[in-house]
Amino acid sequence: MKLSTKGRYGLRAVLxxxxxxxxxxVALSQIAERQGISMNYLEQLIARLKKAGIVNGVRGAQGGYMLAVPAEELSVGAILRALEGDLNPVDCSEVNHSDGICSNSDSCVTKYVWKRISDSINEAVDGIKLSELVAESRRVQTGTGATDTKAKQTCGK
Amino acid sequence: MKLSTKGRYGLRAVLxxxxxxxxxxVALSQIAERQGISMNYLEQLIARLKKAGIVNGVRGAQGGYMLAVPAEELSVGAILRALEGDLNPVDCSEVNHSDGICSNSDSCVTKYVWKRISDSINEAVDGIKLSELVAESRRVQTGTGATDTKAKQTCGK
DNA sequence: CTTATAACCGAGTAAATTAATAGGAATTAA
DNA sequence: TTAATTCCTATTAATTTACTCGGTTATAAG
Known part of the structure; x- marks a missing residue:
């Protein structure tokens, strides 16, 4: 029940x-260096974000990436789903039945549980906008003056 | 971001x-047959449940397992945590800071997100009691009369 | 007392997934 | 024309998951 590095690194990259x-x-090499992530790997993550319409790429010299959507309109949920795929705890084709329950099998009673988890996760992440994280990031950085030091990996590694 | 078979099979076993x-x-062999799960593997899952004080084992002939706690007092959250470990989406030692944020690193702004996800998952599963699933299970089975047929694996496999 | 039954225990393995590396092709500003 | 940069695909390394296997211990029943 863990998020992979796709979601962890990827969200940091978008931030x-x-x-x-x-x-x-912003060039990928800059993000990679600032965030301490392999550039080659980051490339794969940004490809997913691009495919999902979250970022735009500009090729050639002086190129790079930019957000395709304003940070105020971009939810963390959309970002994480682009990176990780759906955020359901169980792959179950029938989990979306009207009542969340199929009448066929005893084992499917637990689907009720998976649906509740799934709903609560999606509700949580869809309720956080990227702009909130930007604001928080600025608040944390203010006053240190050490914005050029390589970010230390103290968590989420 | 998926629950493993530990959580999926294990919850079904407890149910x-x-x-x-x-x-x-109830002998493990019976649960294994009814749920269509390898008995050897189930053994490992039940060991976790036992360690967490959720089930009790009785050794010897005519032995088996029983719930150590009434179904009304047992939350799905406790069961899943016993099986899967904590339900946090990211292993982050500092995620439990008072404000969920460490002032050290830019990358740690995302911890705010992980904490929100974590809280919402735990709130969801702690709010479901095993007895609810038992009631639902009885409701679904009622009227079929086919209680001895092997459960079909239509989901969560 | 013996035997069958069933929990208990730990090591080992196969499969799948994740995380990353590597190499090159296409595009574009300078 | 060249350097920078995205873009694309394939391969490999590492880790985790999902089991299997072989045994030991306890106990009810005959």
Whole structure:
């Protein structure tokens, strides 16, 4: 029941992009360095975000990436789903029945549980906008002046 | 972001035990057959449940397992945590800070997100009692008369 | 007392998934 | 034309999951 590095790294990458939104485009190499993530790997993550319409890429020299959607309108849920796939705790084709229960099998009573978990996760992440994280990030960084030091990996590694 | 078979099979096993609570003890072989799960593997799952004080084992002939706690007092959350470990989406030692944020690193802003997810999952599963599932199970089975047929695996496999 | 039954225990293995690496092709500003 | 950069696909390494297997211990019943 863990998020993979896709979700963890990927959300940080999008946040990095949002924090540097005034820079028009941000090269992947910059994000990779700031966040301490392999650039090759990050490339794969950003590809998912691009496919989902969350970021836009600009090719060629001086190119890079930018948010395709304003941070105020972008939910953490949309970002995580783009990176991780759906956030359901169990793959169950019938989990979306009207009542969440199929009448066929005893084992499917537990689907009720999976549906409740799924709903609560999605509700939580859809309720957080990227702009909230940007604001929090600025609050935390303010006053240190050490914005160019490589981010230490104290969690989520 | 998926629950493993530990959680999926294990919850079904506990539910099976609760549904057959009048039988004093239930042998693992019976649960395994009814639920279509390998007995050897189930053994490992039940060991976790036992360690967590959720079930009791009775050794020897005519032995088996029984719930250690009434189904009304047993939450799905306690069961899943016993089987899966904590239900946090990210292992982060600092996630439990008073405000959920550490002032050290930019990357830790995302901890705010992990904490919100974590809280919502735990709230959801702690709010479901095993007895609710037992009631639902009886409701679904009523009228079929086919209680001895092997449960079909239509989901959660 | 013996035997069958069933919990209990730990090691080992196969399969799947995740995380990452690597190499190159296409595009574009300077 | 060249350097920078995205874009694309394949391969490999590492980790985790999902089991299997072989045994030991306890106990009810004959």
């Amino acid at each position: 990095d992009l949002a924090v540097h939104a005034e820079e028009e485009t | 099976d035990l609760a549904v057959h609570a009048e039988e004093e003890t």
